[in-house]
Amino acid sequence: MRAEAPPGVAPPSSFDELYAAHYGSLTVQLYMYFGDRQEAHDVVQEAFCRAYARWRTVSAYEDPVGWVRRVAWNLALSRWRRTRSALRFLGRQRRDDLAVDGPGPEHVAVVAALATLAEQQRRVVVLRYLADLTVPEIAEREGVPEGTVKSWLHRARLALAAQLTDEGGAR
Amino acid sequence: MTDRLDEVLGRARASALAEVRPPGADQVRRTVRRRRGVAAVAGVTAAVVLLAGGIALARGPQEPPPATPAPSDSEFFPPEPTIDPTTQARYDRASDALGDRRLEPNSDSTAGVVSGSFGSGTARLAPGEYRLYVFCFGEGSLDIRVTHAGKKLAAGTVPCAEEGGSLQLAVHQESDQGPDLELSGDERADGKAAFSYKFVNERDIKASAGAETKANAEAAAAALGVTGKVTTEDDKTVDKAVGEAGDYAVRMVCAGPGRLSFIVRSGATLRDGTVATNGRTESAQTVACSDSRPVTVDVALGGKSGISITAEADDAARNRAGWSYSIDRK
Numbered sequence: 001m002r003a004e005a006p007p008g009v010a011p012p013s014s015f016d017e018l019y020a021a022h023y024g025s026l027t028v029q030l031y032m033y034f035g036d037r038q039e040a041h042d043v044v045q046e047a048f049c050r051a052y053a054r055w056r057t058v059s060a061y062e063d064p065v066g067w068v069r070r071v072a073w074n075l076a077l078s079r080w081r082r083t084r085s086a087l088r089f090l091g092r093q094r095r096d097d098l099a100v101d102g103p104g105p106e107h108v109a110v111v112a113a114l115a116t117l118a119e120q121q122r123r124v125v126v127l128r129y130l131a132d133l134t135v136p137e138i139a140e141r142e143g144v145p146e147g148t149v150k151s152w153l154h155r156a157r158l159a160l161a162a163q164l165t166d167e168g169g170a171r
Numbered sequence: 172m173t174d175r176l177d178e179v180l181g182r183a184r185a186s187a188l189a190e191v192r193p194p195g196a197d198q199v200r201r202t203v204r205r206r207r208g209v210a211a212v213a214g215v216t217a218a219v220v221l222l223a224g225g226i227a228l229a230r231g232p233q234e235p236p237p238a239t240p241a242p243s244d245s246e247f248f249p250p251e252p253t254i255d256p257t258t259q260a261r262y263d264r265a266s267d268a269l270g271d272r273r274l275e276p277n278s279d280s281t282a283g284v285v286s287g288s289f290g291s292g293t294a295r296l297a298p299g300e301y302r303l304y305v306f307c308f309g310e311g312s313l314d315i316r317v318t319h320a321g322k323k324l325a326a327g328t329v330p331c332a333e334e335g336g337s338l339q340l341a342v343h344q345e346s347d348q349g350p351d352l353e354l355s356g357d358e359r360a361d362g363k364a365a366f367s368y369k370f371v372n373e374r375d376i377k378a379s380a381g382a383e384t385k386a387n388a389e390a391a392a393a394a395l396g397v398t399g400k401v402t403t404e405d406d407k408t409v410d411k412a413v414g415e416a417g418d419y420a421v422r423m424v425c426a427g428p429g430r431l432s433f434i435v436r437s438g439a440t441l442r443d444g445t446v447a448t449n450g451r452t453e454s455a456q457t458v459a460c461s462d463s464r465p466v467t468v469d470v471a472l473g474g475k476s477g478i479s480i481t482a483e484a485d486d487a488a489r490n491r492a493g494w495s496y497s498i499d500r501k
Contacts, residue, residue, distance in 0.1 A: 024191045028191060037191075049202050111183075
């Protein structure tokens with residue numbers, strides 16, 4: 001599973017291409033992590049705003065989308081979201097999400113199962129299976145040894161399997 | 172375990188991806204342009220101050236800074252602004268003003284600390300008629316502008332108050348993109364007041380009677396010496412079936428602010444006594460509720476018929492005035 005760009009596709013050469021290619025998958029990662037679609041939309045859009053504001057620099061990076069992803073995650077994890085909310089005009093859709101369909105039952109179950117994981121485990125699962133990062137990349141991002149990431153992934157998978165698959169006995 | 176779990180995660184990802192509707196790269200550009208506009212204004216101000224202080228700018232525009240090196244974590248983590256307890260309390264009250272977002276109908280809502288410069292973004296609303304509720308807690312005032320594709324849909328100013336100032340704006344949303352919302356506080360509100368807003372689809376608004384309309388309905392009933400009390404959170408129709416033909420006196424009175432339009436109709440009744448709603452209009456008149464004198468309409472009815480009274484409130488009377496009525500054979 002390649003989460004952010006189909007194999008064999010050339011890296012995007014313009015901001016619009018980067019946005020079109022990665023907005024959805026980045027939003028899904030944060031959506032699955034936080035369980036709040038609007039929060040995910042907000043931080044991903046803000047991350048792209050920051051990328052666009054310094055596009056000349058960011059576009060020269062080897063991995064521009066990695067930069068955007070990291071900004072989005074850090075924005076989401078920081079208290080910036082709360083105290084700088086005067087700048088958040090993307091709005092939070094709550095009960096009446098009129099513009100889009102609601103999540104399916106399996107998706108709801110996955111988000112609920114992810115929510116039961118410890119924060120670090122949840123993050124590495126999302127980065128590994130939804131952002132498709134490698135274990136070394138996650139280790140570098142999290143600032144921990146690769147063995148720690150593997151351990152978190154192993155425990156997370158066991159916990160998720162117990163809740164989401166027949167093999168875990170919960171369904 | 173591996174295959175099954177991978178399948179579940181893959182399907183969940185695909186499902187979530189199908190729900191995502193990107194606001195668009197154009198929206199990114201608009202946001203960045205607005206922020207740069209604010210920054211440019213600030214830069215001009217700084218230059219004026221420097222010149223006024225006798226510092227000559229000998230060189231032309233500064234060279235662009237050298238390319239930023241590989242970004243560090245400090246670049247990603249914006250500085251965490253401090254928020255004082257007073258502002259935090261205002262933020263909490265502004266958030267509470269939105270009600271329970273899990274239970275109350277709202278199509279898009281948020282809360283935050285007021286910024287002095289225009290910030291903007293896009294609400295995601297399906298086409299329709301909306302009411303925008305804006306609240307502001309603290310001092311100063313807050314300007315609101317709602318636009319779509321450069322066209323103004325609504326605009327207004329809400330006064331901020333410790334107990335909460337509020338404003339309602341009607342918003343007609345034609346497109347499934349947007350609208351754009353811009354908020355800007357004045358100097359007293361900047362960084363200190365807290366705001367919240369919610370767009371509510373008009374079809375979801377079910378007004379409940381407020382204390383003022385209930386009290387005025389009581390007063391109206393007392394003025395007529397009857398027990399029937401009618402509130403004005405929405406336009407209401409009352410009726411009464413009469414068994415016998417004859418002349419009837421319909422009396423109505425309202426109390427409180429604004430004006431009510433009373434429409435009296437006579438009509439046949441169904442077999443079970445229900446008064447038909449398509450009867451003849453006997454009277455239609457608008458009265459000021461500050462005038463406590465009852466309005467009387469004489470109606471001649473045949474057998475098996477009834478009378479209905481509809482009261483339509485103007486904006487000043489809505490959910491504030493109250494009314495009462497009596498229908499008696501003369």
